Amino acid sequence: MSEAPTEKLTAAEIAELRPDTRLVHGGILRSPFAETSEALFLTQGYVYDTAEQAEARFKGDDPGFIYTRYSNPTTAMFEARLALLEGAEVARATASGMAAVTSAMLCQLKAGDHVVAARALFGSCRYVVEELLPRFGVTTTLVDGTDLAAWQAAVTPETRVFFLESPTNPTLELVDIAAVAKIAHAAGARLVVDNVFATPMLQSPIALGADIVVYSATKHIDGQGRCLAGVILCSQQFLTDHLQTFLRQTGPSVSPFNAWVMLKGLETLPLRVERSQASAVALADRLAGEAKIGKVIYPYRADHPQYELAKRQMRGGGTLVTFEVDGGKAGAFRFLNQLKVVRISNNLGDAKSLVTHPATTTHQRFAPEARAEMGISDGMVRLSVGLEHVDDLTDDIRRALKAV
Numbered sequence: 001m002s003e004a005p006t007e008k009l010t011a012a013e014i015a016e017l018r019p020d021t022r023l024v025h026g027g028i029l030r031s032p033f034a035e036t037s038e039a040l041f042l043t044q045g046y047v048y049d050t051a052e053q054a055e056a057r058f059k060g061d062d063p064g065f066i067y068t069r070y071s072n073p074t075t076a077m078f079e080a081r082l083a084l085l086e087g088a089e090v091a092r093a094t095a096s097g098m099a100a101v102t103s104a105m106l107c108q109l110k111a112g113d114h115v116v117a118a119r120a121l122f123g124s125c126r127y128v129v130e131e132l133l134p135r136f137g138v139t140t141t142l143v144d145g146t147d148l149a150a151w152q153a154a155v156t157p158e159t160r161v162f163f164l165e166s167p168t169n170p171t172l173e174l175v176d177i178a179a180v181a182k183i184a185h186a187a188g189a190r191l192v193v194d195n196v197f198a199t200p201m202l203q204s205p206i207a208l209g210a211d212i213v214v215y216s217a218t219k220h221i222d223g224q225g226r227c228l229a230g231v232i233l234c235s236q237q238f239l240t241d242h243l244q245t246f247l248r249q250t251g252p253s254v255s256p257f258n259a260w261v262m263l264k265g266l267e268t269l270p271l272r273v274e275r276s277q278a279s280a281v282a283l284a285d286r287l288a289g290e291a292k293i294g295k296v297i298y299p300y301r302a303d304h305p306q307y308e309l310a311k312r313q314m315r316g317g318g319t320l321v322t323f324e325v326d327g328g329k330a331g332a333f334r335f336l337n338q339l340k341v342v343r344i345s346n347n348l349g350d351a352k353s354l355v356t357h358p359a360t361t362t363h364q365r366f367a368p369e370a371r372a373e374m375g376i377s378d379g380m381v382r383l384s385v386g387l388e389h390v391d392d393l394t395d396d397i398r399r400a401l402k403a404v
């Protein structure tokens with residue numbers, strides 16, 4: 001026992017495999033123990049045979065590992081596997097989705113630069129764009145992401161980055177990624193897309209023209225509510241020019257344990273997303289027929305205002321459904337409090353179905369007018385559909401609606 005076992009699939013052969021197969025076999029680094037399941041390398045550092053080898057490794061002439069803040073075999077497997085799915089040249093994992101967003105922005109910006117971002121962003125992303133970046137002399141403009149003319153109008157000679165999320169939280173509005181990418185590139189800017197809500201199974205922003213894709217792997221990639229992690233996917237050039245040194249020197253590294261959980265999560269991602277999405281489709285239709293429910297928002301329903309765009313840029317409507325319960329905040333609270341299978345939580349992408357009331361939680365800090373501008377009403381509820389039987393979810397929801 002001294003050498004690693006022979007891998008029968010070459011990298012080129014793996015790249016030809018279908019996505020589901022790549023998510024099981026991609027990126028494997030087998031140790032000399034020939035383990036079936038990917039190994040968890042809980043190590044901070046690595047030993048060198050000789051001083052010469054250490055020197056060569058630091059110079060970049062020897063491809064091994066140096067320190068887990070830089071890279072780790074378990075983390076590298078997770079990164080390689082997700083890059084294969086996404087169709088990105090490289091991926092880098094981080095400690096959380098927010099570490100990924102913050103690093104993707106800071107690594108490429110400097111004082112004097114300008115950022116254009118869609119207004120409908122995850123709350124912490126709004127903080128980074130609106131409050132953090134300006135402290136360091138980066139100016140920002142927020143636009144209605146669905147309005148292509150607004151993106152164009154916001155461009156200045158200093159614009160370096162466009163940033164968006166699609167579908168948006170919680171109103172499931174879509175931004176035309178290909179069209180915004182064109183505007184960004186004509187302005188000499190890069191487009192960063194937060195692809196959490198669509199998941200890598202249902203939307204491929206890089207194929208649509210995005211330069212950088214970020215994930216909170218905390219959501220569907222883990223999928224069972226255990227660990228936090230994030231991922232940045234980009235070109236080799238962007239990694240070399242901007243990201244690599246930033247990550248190595250500032251240290252938002254993921255724990256190898258968390259990376260291992262995410263790596264194993266990728267193996268079942270297609271099954272989980274398919275199942276949750278099938279239930280979300282069924283629930284959206286059933287909810288639309290309920291008396292005490294007003295608007296139902298789901299990107300793959302024909303009544304979604306951007307249904308055509310959804311069909312064009314997504315491969316499915318996703319695992320979230322947003323709807324309005326009669327009676328405003330009081331009605332929504334009565335409904336949430338009566339649910340038993342579906343639990344109240346601001347998280348999403350879990351095996352367990354989770355419901356949240358955005359106006360009083362995730363979007364509480366916005367003034368009522370700002371919420372109205374974002375389309376978030378007091379009766380609005382966001383449902384992240386899990387892996388339970390869809391009929392149990394339906395029964396739970398119908399029973400809770402009786403209290404409204």
Ligand SMILES: *Cc1c(COP(=O)(O)O)cnc(C)c1O
Pocket residue numbers: 096097098099101122124125165169194196197215216217218219228229230
């Ligand atoms: C959760 C989430 C994030 C942040 O991810 P963390 O892993 O919680 O840091 C960013 N963007 C979106 C759209 C999210 O849903």
